[in-house]
Amino acid sequence: MANALHVRNLDDDLIGRLRRRAARHGRSLEAEHREILRQALSAEVEPSFAELAAEMRAMTAKRQQTPSETLLREGRDER
Template sequence: MAGNLHVRNLDDDLIAKLKMRAARHGRSVEAEHREILRQVLASEGGPDFDDLASELRKLTASRKQTPSEVLLRKGRDER
């Protein structure tokens, strides 16, 4: 699915640099803009599961933890 993106309030210097870069690569300014976005976003991988898990452990380290077997036993006893 193709969409449109409008970028407003760019500095004149930035626009000039984008035009020069597009000319060097033989592309239109719009095509260069698309390529820059494509390259940057492709290199930006998603978060690593191990990193997320480590961060979660740090955030919850000071909280009281109830072992799962205790919770399961309690749930069974309440039935």
């Protein structure tokens, strides 16, 4: 896997703490960073599609909605 993630603008104090933590665990700085991310994200529960859809509906509830038929008709009329 050739994915890369670069984290910029970290405080020197934070980098020092990460370096010391990595040393305590016998890992490289990069390996410790990966492990922290893995642990943080594995504890997070992925929302279901239904939950995401409900959240989106709640966010857009007060917005004026244009029916798709109207948008399609307008698009055809522009041609």
